[in-house]
Amino acid sequence: MPAPFSDPIWQKPQSAAAPQALVGGKPVDVVIIGGGIMGLSTALHAARFGFAVQVLEAGEIGQGASGLNGGQVIPGLKYDPEWLLEHFGAERGEILVNFAASTADAVFELIRDEKLAVPFVRNGWIQAAHTETALKAAANRDWQWRNRGADVRLLSQTEIAALTGAQGYLGGWLDRRAGVIDPLAYTSELARIASAAGVKIAEHQKATRLGKSVGLWRISTEGGAELRAKAVILATNAYTGDLLPGLAETIVPLHSFQIATAPLPADLAAGILPEGQAVSDSRRILVYYRKSADGRLVLGGRGRMALPTSEGDWAHLERALLRLYPALSGVGIEKRWFGRVAMTPDHLPHIHEPEQGLMAVVGCQGRGVGLMTALGERIAGYLASGDARQLPFPVSPIRPIPFHVFRQVGVAATIAWYRTLDAFER
Structure with missing residues (x-):
């Protein structure tokens, strides 16, 4: 796309990690598909738990919304504490409230503790x-x-x-x-410290096929490579394709x-x-x-x-x-x-685990910088322990939105109507 239509102000720091070639061969513990904030945070913490981790990024690190967002680090969710307690019950609701309150801390503490080259206020x-x-x-x-x-x-x-x-x-x-924060600098620095922790990060490696054989997941890429892993995490969010049937139909992608x-x-x-x-x-x-x-x-x-x-x-x-x-x-x-x-239809992040060793996370709802940073650490903790209490959100089945093919048309019409209503409230 011509530069005037994709020309952000955000900058990669000079310390950004160099691209790595994809190396096949022996199986790894975890393949993470998607090199945004969610994928890189999960990779970093999984590596520090001792896992051998490979990240596959279809484009370049920071090329998607993780590096192109507004850089607002906002704690909480769309819903406030009372709603969460009412809808999830006292125990799960309290877990969610406490998790939501912590998400901005997760970002700024990481920047401080790891001395990340990320401009912030x-x-x-x-x-x-x-x-x-x-x-x-x-x-x-x-x-x-x-x-x-x-x-x-x-x-x-x-x-x-x-x-x-x-x-x-x-x-x-x-x-x-x-x-x-500067979101591109943050995403780039996440990649750098993940790489330093032992994570292998391969850019321009779009995953095209996912299957399971002899107890291992097999991931094929557009370039013809094949990886084997004990576990796979899909961290593709709005860029989700048909790798996992039905997942793309659970979300409505929008442009910001x-x-x-x-x-x-x-x-x-x-x-x-x-x-x-x-x-x-x-x-x-x-x-x-x-x-x-x-x-x-x-x-x-x-x-x-x-x-x-x-x-x-x-x-x-x-x-x-x-x-x-x-x-x-x-x-x-x-x-x-x-x-x-x-x-997502309910404006909450969704965690899916359709099979053992296969997980997907979608839905940032405008708070992705903090939310996905904190959630990545929890996903890694779940991989390490198998304890579902590591996960703040309950694991849910993949439920495609009915008539999904028409959903974006409806959203576009709704946006136009809401703009009209907003204009009368100047």
């Missing part, structure tokens, strides 16, 4: 409310998390205006456990588009996100934004379902930018890019 995430209904929801979320000792607080209209510099918010909610301004002039930069928080708003088709390490404003949101064909496909984000920050009308948009994300 950990001053929190703001959920910005543009209606009274959204403000009431923020107050309920604040009450639930404050009761559990989380470092959170409600923001008044004056406070959110000071923290964001944006127009149109009635208030909001600040979660100081959150922060922002992003833009980045030129570096902001000093007089404007001082009043825009002065403390460096990330922001997501409360609209039906939300936008999210943050500053980058080099002083740009980065803003993202849902894009068209088809691949972009011109700069006009990012126009809805440029309109959102100027709605929030009219003073940026003279600042150019220098970068535009997109990545593919996956939505």
Whole structure:
């Protein structure tokens, strides 16, 4: 694709691991298909448990959504503690609440402990409310998390205006456990430390066939290689194909588009996100934004379902930018890019284990950086111990979405309708 339509601002650090050739031969303990955050986190921790691990990445490390996302590290799930306790019961619900609360810590502690070359700011995430209904929801979320000792607080209209510099918010909610990173640097550094731990990482190795013979899984690649492994983890998320029948039909892939301004002039930069928080708003088709390490404003949101064909496909984000920050009308948009994300019908991550030694994880729901980092460690712990209590989410059967072939058409229509409704709530 031409550079203007896939031109992120994120950077691989100079310390990025060199690509490794795929070496067949004797069986390995674990083959992980997918070299994003989930796959690399699982690989790192599995290697440190003593497993021989091979990662297969169809493209290059960081080429998918793991390296192209907005770099917001947000703890929690779409659902708050009371909902999780009600729907999963006291025991499982409590496990999920505690796990959800820990996911941002997993990222920032890894960056600190491993001395990763990853630009970051950990001053929190703001959920910005543009209606009274959204403000009431923020107050309920604040009450639930404050009761559990989380470092959170409600923001008044004056406070959110000071923290964001944006127009149109009635208030909001600040979660100081959150922060922002360079996602490409983070994914690249995960690959580097995984490689240092003994993980073999092969790029441009798309897995095309998966089967089992004589107690071992056999994985064939597009290049004609065949690997054998005791266990296989599918960490392909929105890039899931037909390797495991029915899995791709359990998710709806969506495109998340992003833009980045030129570096902001000093007089404007001082009043825009002065403390460096990330922001997501409360609209039906939300936008999210943050500053980058080099002083740009980065803003993202849902894009068209088809691949972009011109700069006009990012126009809805440029309109959102100027709605929030009219003073940026003279600042150019220098970068535009997109990545593919996956939505599950219940807005929760799904863990599947259709056969012993075969697992798949799908569904990030906008919190993938922290969620998949933390979940990778748990999956590795489960491989090492066989103890299902390592897994915060219950293992579920693969249930394809009915009429999946029509689902994306419906989602596209819903997005268009929601954009219309949002326009009336300016």
